[in-house]
Amino acid sequence: MWSRRVIGIAAACAALCGSGGVEAAAWRDGAHVYEKVCRYCHEAGVGPVIRGRNLPVEYVQRVVRFGNRAMPAFRPSEIDDASLADVARLISSGTPLAKE
């Protein structure tokens, strides 16, 4: 059976909420969301730069949930409320990310 041959998932995705023997991935924190989602557009000339512009936290959260023109909307199943609040705070405050 496949369930006995499970390898398990990455330690980096270790905030776990799984069932059935294999853990589901979750975000570590807001910086993780920024690194794996936001930066692909917002630091690549596709979407506007959003960090360091004092964008209000509530505004960032709303744009993520509603989308904006071509920007896709993100559901709570993709980015949970707590991780969204954290990434919005980071973007708004311009806090350096772990990688910097």
Next chain:
Amino acid sequence: MKEQRKVLPKGIGAADFDKAVRELRAIVGDEYVLIDDEKLAPYRKIMMPVPDEQHALSASVMPDGVEEIQRVMKVANKYRIPVYPVSTGKNLGYGSAAPVQRGQIVMDLRRMNRIIEVDAELCTALVEPGVTYQQLYDYLQEHKLPLWFSCPAPSAIAGPVGNMVDRGVGYTPYGEHFLFSCGMEVVLADGQVLRTGMGAMENSNTWQVFKWGYGPTLDGIFTQSNFGVVTKMGMWLMPAPPDFRPFCIQYPNETDITKIVEALRPLRIAMVIPNAVVIAHTLWEAPCKPVKRADYVTGPGAISDEAVKKIQADHDIGAWNVYAGLYGTKETNDANWKIIEAVAAGTGGKIITQEASKGSKALEYRFDLMKGKPNLGEFGLYNWRGGGGSIWFAPVSQAKGSETLKQMRMAKTILAKYGFDYVGEFIVGWRDMHHVIDLLYDRSNPEQMEKAYACYDELLHTFAKEGYGMYRANTAFAEKVAATYGPVKRDVEKRLKKALDPNNIIAPGRCGISL
């Protein structure tokens, strides 16, 4: 705060709906059933040229696991409420996460994001619908597994199950994604769990290595359909080659497409070039450079050929830009490289190697996609017009030069009639081409919305008259696209639907299939 419920499923009273919601909450937990209008906003965001209301959902339910899905099916059957499964929900320009018809409950499978197994020796993976390509990429990197997969352009946020189920394509030698899937687990409308291929057998360890099993092969009926909910999928991974040599060949004239296709087809069929070759038009490249449309076009109407030529000259972009790669050892790639150089020289193309591509965003994201490295570089396309309107017009073509030129000219003429630009590319299968055109328009402009709808409609029907069918289509046009494939196929699909889902509860209307 009281929840604001706005859209009821067709034919369902408020009292029954509320009862169904209570039962769904008892299954998955209160926080994983949404009915509040504001909270459903992310599911309503579409890029198609129809009103949001046409695809408004009644609720979202987010089960975590097969057993919960089975119980959700029972509730759906009991109340005759349709559910619309989505995986990562990023089918942008094809319907996103919104249901095919108003008043369906989206069954959001994003929480099911387990990478159940990666077998490094057999180069296979078994994943759930909520796994993204980025997640799988990170997993392989972190475990230092030298394995690659093929992904579509929105790879960082999209995932393999949803893309395969919609029969999407990518850019590595495994680019025809359904072809490289192996084994599915499907929850049927009556709650039974089917494992396809070898997975049907108790104790089988060959589910992810042999596709066919015994008797009819069923996997195909669960793609571009609504006969079940795919909850696991096996996929083949490619060993990272010792030497990877991506390249671009630029051609100066639009009519060069004929000689490009004639020269590349034999190399693709013989697998000298093993991956899905992309032949991208100037206006696919330009926004990803990025080039601004407003610098070349003023006023309404499609961009002129002269302006396109000027963009080519100003930004060093070909009329056509061929992307392909060699995947092998240094020795085999050295040998095949001579063939590529000879083909480019013989057809008047200019080769750009990876070394020479440095600094070009348009080339870099393509080269990354050809080795299955996720990014979102292609979203630059959306800046061409702005306004968030996009639908993919995607007819299939033979891999013959004369056919591709004919299709390109047909599309360009119809697009121009409505004031839209030809932003297209051909993705070469082995003997076919997916001719993919991004019909970009401003969704905040009602006139452009109307024109985009009419334009797609004319494209669809004009191409169908010539015998050209879509490989994939957005949910707003599902019924019309299905109709182009004739009555017998549709009748068989309906009979299958009746047999497998007699209460019509899984995504009725998906790909035109309903009771």
